[in-house]
Amino acid sequence: MIEAAGALFRCLQLASSMLLIGGCVFLAIAGHIGLASRHTWPTRLKKTFPWLAVGLLLGLFGLLATTTAQATGVPENAWSPQAWVDFLQKTRVGLIWTLRAASALAVIVIVLYVRVSPPARWRYVVCASVATLPLALGSLASHSAAEEQAVLATVIYALHVIVASVWFGGLPGVILVASTTTTESSDDRSQAGKVLSRFSTLALPTMIAVIVSGLVVANRMIDTNYAGLVATTYGWLLILKLTLLAIILFIAARAKSVWVPSLGQDSDIAAAGGRKLRTGVRIEFVLAILLVIVATLLANAVPAKHDVIDYWPYPFRFSIDATWGDWLVRTIVLAGLVLLIIAGTTIVLGRKKQWETPWRIAVPTILGVLGLGASLYPISVQSYPETYRKTPVPFDAISIANGVELYAANCVPCHGPQAKGNGVLAKTLPRQPLDFLTEPHTAMHTAGDFFHWLTYGRYNGIMPAFGEKFSEDERWDLLNFLHANSRGYQSRIITPRILPEQPFMATPNFSYTAHDGSSGTLKDFRGRHSLLLVLFSWPESRDRLEQLRAASTTITGKNTAILAVPMTDLPPDELAAIVRNMPFPVVTQGAREISNSYALFRRTLSIPDLFGEGTRPKHMEFLVDRFGYLRARWIPNGDGTGWTDMTLLTQQISQLNQEGEILPPPGDHVH
Structure with a gap:
């Protein structure tokens, strides 16, 4: 109530x-x-x-x-x-x-x-x-005021409402002026025509501003969740609003191009135009009232990008990422777009050449249907009720480490030790297991797709169902591992030198407790410091740790924290020797999860490490910028001397310090 x-x-x-x-x-x-x-x-x-x-x-x-x-x-x-x-x-x-x-x-x-x-x-x-x-x-x-870049979003939203007011609030005046066209005086009709013509001239740029600003606002409320257009309350209200607007625009176009100009012609034409104008504007005003009501409900609805789609009711979805790599798909879609352009051309041509009405309707309709079919069908892929379900388990080191263990215990025989689809049973199966390492399946399919496959199996039982064997969180953990494993393969292009102004690799979050009593998460560094994350082995990393100890003042003086993580469990005496007089934290709790998840980012162009069990380097260092993106990495057995030259390392840090925010911080969950 x-x-x-x-x-x-x-x-x-x-x-x-x-x-x-x-x-x-x-x-x-x-x-x-x-x-x-x-x-x-x-x-x-x-x-x-x-x-x-x-x-x-x-x-x-x-x-x-x-x-x-x-x-x-x-x-x-x-x-x-x-x-x-x-x-x-x-x-x-x-x-x-x-x-x-x-x-x-x-x-x-x-x-x-x-x-x-x-x-x-x-x-x-x-x-x-x-x-x-x-x-x-x-x-x-409004919702816009709570978004990132709130000032810009709020200004656009305010502009949208104000310019819409110029059009909507002017309709009662149009109705009142249109009522004067009932008089027999041609002078009155002419005066009314001049007023309405002025309003129509202003209404055109006003409606353009309404549409453009409205699309900007709607896009911010949808973000990348375009599925929300047909699966959330916000989406359906937006579609209803756009439908009403399309009808209103059609009536307004008729008024501007036909009815208002007719008021300046002879009495019979002017009287007929006046009647149509009054009827049309009244309908437009009623629709505009409905539009304002829908807009009010839309302002109260949860934005589509924040709404949860627990159930996707359709057996398909449209995905460019999953289909565009096929040249045949690209060819058919482009042909469909050409048909749509031709359909639009035939509408204009039919009116200009005065085709008979059946032809003017049939030809564009047939071409339009064929064009839509050719444009949309090739980019449609199978979907499931869970396709757009958001994972409740964060993409962090704990979840990924759990996923590593689950994968090793259940998936290696078919998918291979590194998820490359080359397990010992792969050749005996009627369908080859997917390569989740080098193929972009995690980018082509949603997290919900993977969750459905893990729950119910796939290919008529060739891939077994794990819905009863794994808990729901365990299935999400396994999914997080597959995403981290795929990102690790993509990270092979990262070197000890950063790519200026090009963040692209989001890092898993983690939590830790260190020897000096400090604790926190990776996200705690965001907006404050860059982070040099050092994964080390003992005694193999002894010399490097000594070098970092000596250079720690220089590194931290450049607004960069250092966090050292042992890659294996260390006896208390060895740990005590390492942390003695150590000027930066050494992780004592959470190290196993951090090392197991970040070891997935070990591949380089020179050592892709694709076959067999894989090899874990004894030492790895990651430079994470203050916005949460992995920007540079040094692995001694793949990158040579690298950051043993401290000048090179400090140069990379200085370059990161000069950069502002390029991308928003990475999300906490995979999609």
Whole structure:
């Protein structure tokens, strides 16, 4: 009940603001024609302004009451003034509401002044400008304000709502002016045509701005989760909004190109055009009201990128990543796009050449259907109910290390010790196991796809089902290992020298406790320090650790932390010898998980390490930038002397320090 009331009040304040802004802009556009009009439509339009201003303030108070109840979880606080005051004083949303209410009071003052003052274009412009304040301030509490780059996102959202107000709020004025075309006076119809023509001229760039800004806002709310368009409440509301907008645009196009120009012609044509204009604009206004209601619900819905798709109801999905590598797919899709272009051309050509109606409909329709089929079918792939399920298990060292053990105990006979699809049983199977190491299967398929296969098996039992053998978390652990293993193969191009301004390899998070009592996670370094992660063996790494000990002041002075991780369990006496007077932390808890997961990033171009059990280097060092990306790596047995030249290492660190944020920090889960 509270949620429904909140949506109602939000819609009331939004519609009131939009109608007030658009009404003022319409009167300003009408200019001297509206001021000198013998008809009452300017006065009738102005009479609505005080009611709209009151509706705005009423909507804001209703919104305060319902938001207070929702925020406190106590429905009775909806009518408790003391709860309102507490909410206003203690929350950011309350501060924004206070500013909006103050601007709404200013709107009432300006509206009353405009209502009693002689008509003047500048007064309408001032009134419209002040009326934009509650909308602009309201954007500070929108979903956009909570996104990354919030300032830009909020400005775009505010622009979207304000330019939409110019169009939506001007429709009542269009209806009132269109009603004057019923008169027999050609002069009245001509004057009405001039006003409507001015509005149509402004409406075109306004609608372009609405569409462009709306697409930007929607794309930010969807991000890469385009499946959410047909599987979340936000997506369906967005599709409904776009459908209504498409119908409205069609009516507006007819009004601009046919009905409004007809008002300047002879009486019969002008009268017929006027009737169609009145009917069309009324329909457009009703659809616009529905559009505002849908937009209000959309603003309250969970953005698609944050919503959870636990169940995908369709047997297929579209994926460029999984299909575009096939040259036949690319050829068919491009042919389909050509057919769609031809279909659009035949629409214009049919109108220009005045084809008969059946041909004008049939030819573009057939070409369009064929083009859509050719464009979409080749990029469709099989999907499952779990396809878009988000993994609840983080992509971290603990999960990956568990996955390593699960894989070794259950998957090696078929997929091989390194997941290359070359296990001892591979050649005896009717279908060759997939190569999860060198082939990009983890990029081509979703995490949910893998989860489904692990749960139910694949290829009619050739790959067994593990749903009863593994727990749900264990299946996600195995998936995290496959992703880390694939990323490890991709990391073979990383060298002791960073690629400037090119972060691409996200690193698994980990947690640790060190000998000096410090503890934390890899994410703790983000935004603060780069990290030199040193995986060492003893005594093989003795000389290198001594070198790092001597250079630690120089390295940490360049805003880079050092964290040493033993690759094997060390006896207490050896560990004590290592950590004695060590100026940087040596991990004592969490080392096994860190070394087992980061050992997957051991391959280099010179030593791809693809066959057999694989070999683990005795020493590895990773340079992770302060945004969470692996930027450089030194493995002595593959990269030579490398960072034994401390000048080379400090150069790489200095170069990282000069870079700003290029990509947002990597996510905590695979997709």
